[in-house]
Amino acid sequence: MGARVITITSGKGGVGKTTATANLAVSLATLNKKVVCVDADIGLRNLDVVMGLENRIVYDLVDVVEGRCKLRQAMVKDKRVPDLYLLPAAQTRDKTAVSPQDMVALTDQLREDYDLILIDSPAGIEWGFRNALAPADEVIVITNPEVSAVRDADRIIGLIEAEERRIPVSLMINRVKPEMVRRGDMLSVNDVMEILSIRLLGVVPEDQEILISSNKGTPLTLEDHKTPAGEAFLNIARRVTGENVPLISLDQKGGVLRRLARMFGSSDST
Amino acid sequence: MASFLERLIGRRDPSSAELARERLKLVLVTDRSDLSPDKLERMQGEIIQVIRKYLEIDETEVAIKLEQRDRKTYLVADVPLEQDRIYKPPPKTDEDEAKP
Numbered sequence: 001m002g003a004r005v006i007t008i009t010s011g012k013g014g015v016g017k018t019t020a021t022a023n024l025a026v027s028l029a030t031l032n033k034k035v036v037c038v039d040a041d042i043g044l045r046n047l048d049v050v051m052g053l054e055n056r057i058v059y060d061l062v063d064v065v066e067g068r069c070k071l072r073q074a075m076v077k078d079k080r081v082p083d084l085y086l087l088p089a090a091q092t093r094d095k096t097a098v099s100p101q102d103m104v105a106l107t108d109q110l111r112e113d114y115d116l117i118l119i120d121s122p123a124g125i126e127w128g129f130r131n132a133l134a135p136a137d138e139v140i141v142i143t144n145p146e147v148s149a150v151r152d153a154d155r156i157i158g159l160i161e162a163e164e165r166r167i168p169v170s171l172m173i174n175r176v177k178p179e180m181v182r183r184g185d186m187l188s189v190n191d192v193m194e195i196l197s198i199r200l201l202g203v204v205p206e207d208q209e210i211l212i213s214s215n216k217g218t219p220l221t222l223e224d225h226k227t228p229a230g231e232a233f234l235n236i237a238r239r240v241t242g243e244n245v246p247l248i249s250l251d252q253k254g255g256v257l258r259r260l261a262r263m264f265g266s267s268d269s270t
Numbered sequence: 271m272a273s274f275l276e277r278l279i280g281r282r283d284p285s286s287a288e289l290a291r292e293r294l295k296l297v298l299v300t301d302r303s304d305l306s307p308d309k310l311e312r313m314q315g316e317i318i319q320v321i322r323k324y325l326e327i328d329e330t331e332v333a334i335k336l337e338q339r340d341r342k343t344y345l346v347a348d349v350p351l352e353q354d355r356i357y358k359p360p361p362k363t364d365e366d367e368a369k370p
Contacts (some may be wrong), residue, residue, distance in 0.1 A: 154298050161341065184285030191291045196296065197340045208321050 002111035003036075006118050006240070007136035011152030013123030015056065015144045016174040019210055020233070021120040022050045026221040027237030029084035036075065038087045040132040041122035042098055045089035052217025053078060053086050062090035065102045071109055073169060080222055083114075084260075086172035095127045100134030107135040116240070123158040125159060133160065140170045145176055145187035156194055172236060177206045202236035204229050246264075299336045302343050310336070317347065326352040 012048075020040075020062065025037040039047035048054040061075035064087075071087075078084040087106075088095065107117055121132030133139070139160055142152035153171070153186050160169050175191055180186035189203050207229035213220045220230035235245045284292070300306060305313075314334040321327055333348040 147294055150294055151297060153303065157302060157341070159304060180289070184287045187287050187290050187294075191287065195291065195294055197338075 003034075003107075003114040003117045003136045005107050005111070005137045006116060006140060007040075007121055007132045007138070008118060008140045008142060009129060009132060009156055010123060010142040010149070011123035011125060011156040012103070012143075012149045014131045015142050015149050015211075017123070018046050018050050018120055019214065020140075020172060020174060020204070021047060021118050022219045023221045023230070023233035024151075024237050024240065025118050026078075026081060027082055028118075028240065029078070029081035029118055029220065031237060031241055032082065033241065034083040034113065035116045035118065035119060036085045036087060036110055036114050037118040039089035039120050040098075040128060041091045042075070042093055042095040042120065042128065042131075043091065047091075048076075048086060049217060051078065051086060051219060053088075054079075054217070058086045060090040061106070062093050062105065064166045065098050066218075073108070078195045085114075095122070095131065097229050100130050100132055102240055103131045103137045104157050123157065129156075129159075130173050133163070133167075136167055139167055140172055141169055142172045142174050142175055143192065143196075143199070144188075145181070145192055147187075150187065150192055150195060157196060157198060169197060170199040172201050172204065174204045175206045176203055178266045183220050185255045190231060201239060202232060203248070204232040276353060277283065295338065303336050305336065309323070310334070311367075318349075321349060328352050 008017050008024070010017050018039075021037055025035050029035045037047060037051075040061075044270055045060075048057060053076050056076045058076075059069040061074065062071045064071050064074045069126050075085040075087055078086065103119075107119075110117055117135075117244075119132045119136065122128035141156055141160075143149045156242075157169055161168055162250065169234050171193075176189065177186055181188045189200070192202055205228045207220075207227055209220055209227040210229050213223065220227050223230060223231050238245045314332065317334060318327070318329055318332055322329075328350045331348075331350045335346055337344045338345045
């Protein structure tokens with residue numbers, strides 16, 4: 001069967017799907033996995049700019065589906081890491097140009113040659129989401145500790161669980177501000193877990209470096225210097241590969257655990 | 271002063287995160303079951319009617335609600351039976367009123 005296909009989705013837009021996809025893809029590639037990321041947001045493509053590969057696109061996903069080029073020709077190689085490719089979305093077409101069956105056929109072609117295929121799903125629960133879900137072996141749902149994002153995550157999880165085939169779902173909580181959690185002004189990781197009751201894959205703290213990295217088109221996980229969000233993404237990538245990386249709570253009240261964690265060289269975040 | 275007293279006896283306003291958590295729990299019950307609070311109330315009325323055919327119940331204390339446990343939704347009903355009816359005078363009916 002080859003590669004695992006992991007779809008990254010959220011329901012609500014703007015919670016960090018594309019940033020997470022880019023950073024996970026880079027992290028997994030630095031862990032020596034052969035990775036392809038597929039931008040399934042037809043008409044609103046963004047994974048290319050966040051990854052900094054926008055100037056190297058020749059063909060896109062719709063060109064492949066409609067037979068204008070071979071799959072290989074549409075894949076953009078990221079030269080900064082050993083084995084990372086981007087299959088960009090079409091920008092001038094709408095999402096109905098691709099069907100769920102097309103997505104399954106396309107990923108089946110890729111499975112043999114790669115370890116991981118990450119699909120960046122569009123927001124919403126309709127066509128584009130259905131396309132992104134169709135080939136998924138696993139789904140990562142991203143949410144923010146915020147009422148609207150958690151509500152939409154719940155809806156998405158419900159839709160995935162309603163699928164006939166059982167698809168494992170795990171949760172990534174993005175943009176957590178430990179200081180606000182401590183003040184009681186932000187839902188904690190535990191609050192979100194209590195409400196959504198699914199497996200927690202990881203927590204990423206709010207980090208200004210994220211915006212700076214997308215300004216530059218260099219995913220944080222490519223930078224030499226360590227950043228809280230970059231470390232968190234790397235930990236999540238390691239968990240995706242099956243490594244047992246313990247979760248460290250961001251919202252420990254006493255902060256003792258966090259200091260201890262830092263002392264032992266693990267990140268403040270998870 | 272009131273808030274000082276409240277703090278003194280251990281009561282305080284919930285934090286905004288606590289509000290978020292409670293509001294989310296409530297709205298998700300409706301989202302997951304597709305049962306609006308209004309429909310739930312009507313269902314409660316009908317359930318009470320059915321139970322009353324078989325049991326005397328304290329209608330004012332009936333609580334029928336949807337509850338989340340893990341990712342499952344349960345319909346949970348608390349229906350207290352009328353137990354002190356032996357000590358209460360039987361309810362007056364029109365017939366009673368008509369008696370001399």
